[in-house]
Amino acid sequence: MTIQNAEALKAAFAAADKGDPVPLVNLYDDAMIWAGFTLDGTQRLYTKAEFLEAFGILAKLDESRNEVTDVSVIGDEIVVADVRAYRRLGEHELDITMVMTHRFVDGKVTHGADIVPSSFERFWAATGLTV
Template identity: 75%
Template structure:
């Protein structure tokens, strides 16, 4: 089952990068919580709605892409994905590999977390979009 989840995750990210966010939205359970980074580099726990709202800032950028580089499957529920994240706004550019952990239940992500390098918050601070 976990390989199916990894494949679904990879396909959902690819669809979102092509302008179709529906598979990614469907993959995240409505009760999902996500331990992630704020644009200033601190961490917090997001609800699904808050997580998606945070992704909405990507529309303000000149360019944005997320590519699943690889996935490790762990037992029956866990998928750890290495994601190449690219962001560009004016002269500011970010090209990093981040790590996202996903816990699946019945084919849906119910818990998640991410880990990013320090250049993540430096980029957001430089763009003025960090809030």
């Protein structure tokens, strides 16, 4: 089942990058909890709604892309994805690989966490954007 989850994750990210966020939104369970980063580099827990709302900042950028470049399947429920994240606002660019860990239950992501390099918060600080 986890191989199918990994394929679903890659397909959902690819669809979102082409402008169709529905597969990715549907992949996340409504009760999902995500341990993620804020723009200043601190970590916090997000609900699904908060997690998706935070992605709204990407609309303020000149360019934004996410590409799953590799996945690792661990046991029956865990999919770890290397995600190349590109962001640009004017002269400010961010081109990183972040790691996103997803726990799948019955085909839905119920829990997740990500880790980003320190250039993440430096980019957001330079842009002056906030959520």
